[in-house]
Amino acid sequence: MLFNRSGGLALAIKLKQQLGYDNFTIFEKGSDVGGTWRDNVYPGCSSDVPMAFYSLSTDSWDWPHSHGNSAEIQDYWQQLARKYTIYPRVQFNTQVISAVWDDSTKLYQIFLENVTTGVKQTFEAEILVSAIGVLEVPRYASIPGRETFKGEMWHSARWNPKNVDMRNKKVAVIGNSASATQFVPRITEDPSVNVIEFCRTPNWLLPPTRSTHSPFRRWINRNIPLAPLIFRWLVYWRFELFYLMVFGSPLMRKLSTKATTSYIKAAAPKEYHEKLIPKYPIGCKRIIFDTDFCIALHRPNLDLNWDGIEKFVEDGILTKKGEKIPFDIVIFGTGYAADQFPLKVLGVGGTIQEYFDGKKGPQAYQGVAYPDFPNFFTICGPNTTTGHTSVIFTNECQAEYIIKLIKPILDHQVVTVEVKHEATDTYNEKIQARLSTSVFTNCVSWYRVDGTGKISNIFPGAATLFWLWLRKVRWQDYTGLGLQxxxxxxxxxxxxxxxxxxxxxxxxxxxxxxxxxxxxxxxxxxxxxxxx
Missing domain, CATH: 1.20.1070 (Rhopdopsin 7-helix transmembrane proteins)
Known part of the structure; x- marks a missing residue:
């Protein structure tokens, strides 16, 4: 039984491909597959990673551009769901309220609610896999008076639900991270939309890498055997080299910093240079590839404001310098709540969130398994974000690992599989020891609990190391009924x-x-x- 996202679909496809197994149910609170790419429909939404690598290793596609937009990527996952007959296994418009392990029956009791009708139901499963990841619940900036604002307000992850016409409107954008740098250039293309973007911390902006594939390039991809695989490997090793340049050593980071600084100075207006160039090391926060954000900064209908926000008022925003600025629309581009587990899953001794709280932040074994939670596994769990490569690749690594764990259960050879406490603690001590000397300790970021605490989201190594660590199961780190x-x-x-x-x-x-x-x-x- 799976919770849906691209990781869940990847696991479902691999179950059918490798084991010929289809006795699973996917619960999806949305009306279609696609997850992130179904929900994020803001203008300019696209992948950071080239699509040759931001796709399943088993299923390449004839992409028209190097990077796909949200509609193209959702279409890709819809086609895969049809190709592998996944749709009949999905229960749409169904939200998982909670899941409780029953130790007497060795089953999870899963409590569900139809988001359209409100009808509740219960489902039993031997195995529970959460593939919703950490970027599920939008995070709103903690600014007083939000409820007093009388204009329109939304988060980029839930774009314009009332379909408000933005023409001739004054728009406040709060945040300047990945999503904002994608949608701000698009909404400011209309000169009648006046935008003030409230920024707190600058981000390292790398030169654009997006391009349109030529007809010849696409012909090669369609007709030359192994061409898609070669393109995929080229992107893979390019990003591994990128890891070495940014995270590998202080010397390489210094060279990357110099090159990125030169780009910002060359592309952005001079009056913004001092504010746009970060004081923290490159790589500490998520690295952003420029998608015309620097070009948009030259437009007269876009201004950056670094004064800070004191509070919302009925008709706008009051800055910390005492200036009241009127707005018709407020858009949050402030990311997600990445340090809280978004579901109530109750194991042998408590919930996942209680386990996280006891460890001063999220942790898991290999980002996949949790002690006292038999037959429960996650894709995109703690410390599985790489920050430099394809999440689809890391999802596949985790899916392959989970299949190894659950195969003896599906074969009725084992009843439960559960990671040991000592193994989980030892693994996380290793993870945190590597992270303690990394660049990620030098700034506030969503990689950390509450921005400054335990580093709970990022993986401390290259994609190759991630694959190596998940390539085989160390069965001595697991226990379970019938396992020995x-x-x-x-x-x-x-x-x-x-x-x-x-x-x-x-x-x-x-x-x-x-x-x-x-x-x-x-x-x-x-x-x-x-x-x-």
Whole structure:
């Protein structure tokens, strides 16, 4: 049983491909598949990673551009859901209210509600996989008086729900991170839309990398065997090199900082240079590839405001410098609540959030498993964001790992699989030790609990290291009902296979040795064939 997002679809597809298994149900609170790319429909919404790599390894596509927009990416996932007959396994418009482990039946009781009709139901599952990730609940800036504002207000993750006409309006944009740098250039293309963007901290802006694929490039992708795989690997290694340039060493980071600073100075208006160039090291926050944001800064209908917001008033915003600025619309581009688990999942001794609170922030084993939560696994769990590469790749790594964990359960060889406390703590001590000397400690970011606490979202290494760590299951780190017996049976089978191979090799060696020292045997054998 799965909660839907691209990670959930990836796992569902792999279950069907690798195990021929389709006895699963996906609960999706939306009306269609697509997750992030269904929900985020703000102007300019697109991927940060080229689509050759921001797609499943098993399913390339004829992308018209290097980076897909939200509609194209959702269409991709819709086509995959049709191709692999996933739609019949999805229960749409269904929100998971909570899930409770029943230790007597070894099942999860899952409490659901139809978001359209309000009808409630209960579902039982042996295995529970949450693939909703950490970027699920929009975060609004903690600014007093929000409820007093009489104009229109929305978050970029829930774009313009009333379909408000923005022409000839004064718009306040709060935040200047990834989403804002994508939608601000688009809404300011109309000169009648006057935008003031309230910024708190600048971000490192890298030069644009988006391009349109030529007809010849697309022909190669469609017609030359292995071409999509080669394009995919080229992007993969490009981003691994990018990791080395930004995160690999202080010297490489210094060179990257110099190049990025030069770009900002060349592309942005001079009056913004001092404010736009961050004081923290590059890589500490999410790195943003420019999508015409620097071009938009030259437009007369866009201004940046660094004064800070004191509070909302009925008709606008009061800054910390005492200036009252009237607005018709306020748009939050302030990201997501990434340090809270968005679902109530109750295991043997408490909820996931209570476990997080006890550890002073989210943690898991390999970002996938949690002690005291039998048969519960996550995709996009704690410390699985890489910050530099494709989340689809890391989702696939986690999906492959989860399949290894649940296969003995699906084969009815094991009843429960649960990670040990000691293994989880040891793994996270290793994670946090690596992070303690990383660039991520040098600023406030959503990678950290409450912005400044435990680093709970980012993975401390390259994508290759992520793959290596999840390539095999360390079964000694797990416990469960029937698990040890299954491991013993598996070990005996391996030993029996090894003994068979050793016996075969011994027979071959003895036979070859005998023939070597008794060459006449072969002649005698030949004569027997002639006689017959």
């Amino acid at each position: 017996e299954w491991l013993h049976r598996r070990q005996r089978k391996k030993l029996n296979r090894l003994l068979k191979w050793i016996t075969l090799m011994l027979v071959l060696v003895v036979g070859a040795t005998f023939v070597w020292f008794h060459p006449g045997v072969l002649k005698q054998t030949s004569s027997w064939k002639l006689l017959t």
